[in-house]
């Protein structure tokens with residue numbers, strides 16, 4: 022009788038036992054190092070309104086995330102140091118988990134969780150996670166007198182989030198994620214590189230777009246640029262950006278073999294703004310001598326005046342319509358001044374006019390000491406376990422110079438044994454006509470995560486990734502993005518708006 026009862030109970034349990042080990046709500050009592058779980062809540066399918074993503078420097082308005090599948094929402098605060106205050110969220114599909122983890126990156130100085138990107142990953146069936154990088158708000162002010170918080174922003178918040186998200190997934194499903202992916206752009210690109218370099222076991226595949234990197238050099242360039250383009254005698258009103266852009270296209274669009282409004286490789290475009298200098302005075306259709314100088318500075322990489330050593334890169338011809346991002350004024354891009362005010366000089370009153378390229382870059386590098394910068398080209402440990410690195414960057418990026426990604430790609434590939442040896446480990450896709458992580462006139466809608474999954478899980482090395490250009494919700498052009506150094510070349514017949522009429526080939 023007793024035995025029968027036990028057997029019956031066991032049978033009942035085995036029938037009603039959920040397929041996963043824990044309920045969502047029970048995760049609130051999960052014990053993890055340095056972690057307080059502040060929310061563990063089942064969320065039904067539908068809409069959820071949450072703070073927006075902090076893409077550049079200002080947190081955006083709340084976003085309504087639509088058509089979310091049902092999921093378990095976990096929020097936690099991590100304190101790896103006594104001064105740390107790292108907020109993370111981990112979202113776990115209630116059903117249909119694809120078995121993998123996709124973490125999403127941040128923008129600018131972060132200070133906000135990337136809910137929109139989390140929603141996309143959740144849609145695709147992933148467990149996903151994001152962190153606010155250890156402080157609230159999109160400015161660098163938090164760093165003043167908080168070196169541990171700066172380290173959290175630099176790399177620790179992402180690493181800690183990664184460990185905890187994997188542990189939470191394992192507790193929820195009784196099964197750890199099989200593969201882990203990173204997907205980020207801008208600061209998120211830099212975060213991805215940092216993970217590959219510093220915590221090579223965290224991820225199996227890393228998608229790193231337009232990495233804002235090395236950050237000390239990026240900020241130095243942005244301030245140096247401002248010193249040349251913001252003085253009133255040089256200032257270019259936004260109404261003239263299209264004038265310069267048209268002149269650039271007139272000079273360089275057709276030179277790549279196809280007049281399509283895009284410059285396939287802007288580094289081969291030698292446009293001199295002096296060609297549109299006003300004959301005398303000023304007019305809406307030409308540039309004054311000061312404006313010519315400002316435009317030339319946009320296209321010029323800064324160099325140390327004593328050593329001649331290049332400090333960083335420049336925006337490329339074709340980026341003109343986005344120049345307001347750095348050249349609008351009256352102040353430089355605040356992400357850059359914040360770095361010098363709150364990290365380098367630790368003086369909120371520091372005046373950007375006093376920035377000295379020759380001295381202050383070296384000081385910024387020294388103070389950073391590999392905290393935010395992610396320059397290490399040694400990816401041996403990451404690649405040793407099959408890690409794949411997929412880089413991309415818009416050629417018309419007006420905020421982070423595209424050659425920063427080309428440079429990291431080349432340096433890393435050279436360090437790791439050359440292009441042939443690295444062809445199945447590191448790939449770079451440059452995107453003609455795309456702005457900073459999106460936007461611009463070129464085909465700018467593509468799916469790097471699917472390319473990554475095909476690569477990492479199905480052995481299909483990405484050679485060409487089809488990008489779409491969408492106007493008013495309709496695709497009006499498709500074009501292949503090609504693995505660097507290849508570019509898309511028109512076959513010579515068929516619509517120039519259809520990807521199948523292009524081949525990827527090296528043009529130099």
Ligand SMILES: [Ca+2]
Pocket residue numbers: 273274275276277278279280281282283284285
């Ligand atoms: Ca062209």
